[in-house]
Amino acid sequence: MSFANLDLKAMKEWRRAIHQNPELGFEEFNTSRLVTDCLRSWGYEVHTGLAVTGVVGQLVFGDGSGPRLGLRADMDALPLQEQTSLPWQSRTPGKMHACGHDGHTAILLGAAKALAGSHATGTGMGNGTLNLIFQPAEEVGGGGGAQRMMEEGLFDRFPCDAVFGLHNMPGTPVGQCFFRSGPFMCSSDKVNIRFTGKGGHGAMPQLALDPTQPLAATVQGLQSLIGRNIDPLHCGVISVGRIAAGESYNIIPEQAELDLSVRALQPQVRDILCQRIKALAEHQAQAYDCTVQIRYEAGYPVLINSEAETRLVEAVAIEVFGVDNVDANGAPLTASEDFAYMLEQVPGCYLMIGNGDNGYTDGARLGPCSVHNPHYDFNDECLSGGGQLWVKLAERYFSRR
Ligand SMILES: [Zn+2]
Numbered sequence: 446m447s448f449a450n451l452d453l454k455a456m457k458e459w460r461r462a463i464h465q466n467p468e469l470g471f472e473e474f475n476t477s478r479l480v481t482d483c484l485r486s487w488g489y490e491v492h493t494g495l496a497v498t499g500v501v502g503q504l505v506f507g508d509g510s511g512p513r514l515g516l517r518a519d520m521d522a523l524p525l526q527e528q529t530s531l532p533w534q535s536r537t538p539g540k541m542h543a544c545g546h547d548g549h550t551a552i553l554l555g556a557a558k559a560l561a562g563s564h565a566t567g568t569g570m571g572n573g574t575l576n577l578i579f580q581p582a583e584e585v586g587g588g589g590g591a592q593r594m595m596e597e598g599l600f601d602r603f604p605c606d607a608v609f610g611l612h613n614m615p616g617t618p619v620g621q622c623f624f625r626s627g628p629f630m631c632s633s634d635k636v637n638i639r640f641t642g643k644g645g646h647g648a649m650p651q652l653a654l655d656p657t658q659p660l661a662a663t664v665q666g667l668q669s670l671i672g673r674n675i676d677p678l679h680c681g682v683i684s685v686g687r688i689a690a691g692e693s694y695n696i697i698p699e700q701a702e703l704d705l706s707v708r709a710l711q712p713q714v715r716d717i718l719c720q721r722i723k724a725l726a727e728h729q730a731q732a733y734d735c736t737v738q739i740r741y742e743a744g745y746p747v748l749i750n751s752e753a754e755t756r757l758v759e760a761v762a763i764e765v766f767g768v769d770n771v772d773a774n775g776a777p778l779t780a781s782e783d784f785a786y787m788l789e790q791v792p793g794c795y796l797m798i799g800n801g802d803n804g805y806t807d808g809a810r811l812g813p814c815s816v817h818n819p820h821y822d823f824n825d826e827c828l829s830g831g832g833q834l835w836v837k838l839a840e841r842y843f844s845r846r
Pocket residue numbers: 543544584816817
């Protein structure tokens with residue numbers, strides 16, 4: 446495996462420095478500064494301040510007449526207390542890089558440095574414009590940094606003909622990757638449903654209107670929307686995350702509410718679920734003589750990889766990881782990603798690279814551990830494969846037309 450001139454030592458240092466100093470969405474000031482300083486020192490034209498802390502580094506190859514490529518990394522951490530006891534563990538109580546965005550940023554920085562080297566020597570590259578997009582606030586809940594960068598003119602100021610992004614995947618061995626053309630990750634919507642009846646004494650229900658009745662009927666009915674309204678070969682998820690009603694056993698509450706997480710892998714399934722959840726709750730309210738208020742908050746859309754760009758990733762990934770380690774028909778995921786917004790405007794591909802089984806506790810391996818777990822750590826063994834993937838993808842992209 447060739448290493449595409451990656452500075453692996455520096456990549457590891459950046460990764461651990463970012464890990465030690467985790468910053469939440471739209472507060473990635475130090476991370477953003479590190480990225481900016483690096484890119485400037487390598488000759489990139491650097492633009493800061495998109496979506497507060499977002500950074501775009503631009504480099505023009507050849508006469509600039511070729512295609513315009515976007516590579517994206519996310520920079521934000523999570524509000525979580527780290528429990529790894531690793532030497533580079535978080536120095537900020539209650540904040541942690543538990544999703545590996547420290548690694549994604551280091552991978553893109555490593556590729557940036559290698560590509561700047563090719564730019565300086567003029568070797569191996571054709572014509573084109575490289576846009577490196579470092580975005581804030583990917584995590585759901587205060588996130589949506591990609592969307593905000595776009596609202597602030599990302600693709601108007603830095604037009605891209607294709608965009609690519611990656612995420613680490615614990616449980617998949619290091620040196621393997623997977624992705625697929627078409628829908629790859631689910632949309633994620635949040636729904637609050639509040640039924641209002643008429644409070645009263647538990648002994649005299651005939652004088653009250655009990656809002657727990659339509660609530661219970663709605664909870665029961667929700668899974669039938671998945672079972673009866675959605676094509677069995679399609680994917681939809683409705684999870685009840687919160688139910689709240691009442692204060693005491695002998696008081697019929699005035700209100701009862703529930704919060705749902707709703708996910709879909711096809712935009713049409715997302716629409717059907719939205720429509721049917723509203724209809725179900727409204728009709729249950731009516732059936733029990735209550736009223737209902739429904740707040741449907743649209744979150745990240747379905748992430749859809751385009752065919753041509755996915756085939757490009759496949760070719761490059763096979764070159765980097767070997768044909769046996771690339772699953773170009775990978776299973777879709779029920780998680781969501783705000784890179785989906787970018788893919789709504791620009792064709793491209795999002796892929797997963799294996800992070801291995803590296804949960805840690807007291808510095809020792811704990812075993813398989815998912816992202817968003819306090820024992821998780823990004824695996825530095827992934828830096829090489831991820832960095833090579835971006836470098837070789839840029840080389841191919843600029844030289845193929
Ligand atoms: Zn995450």
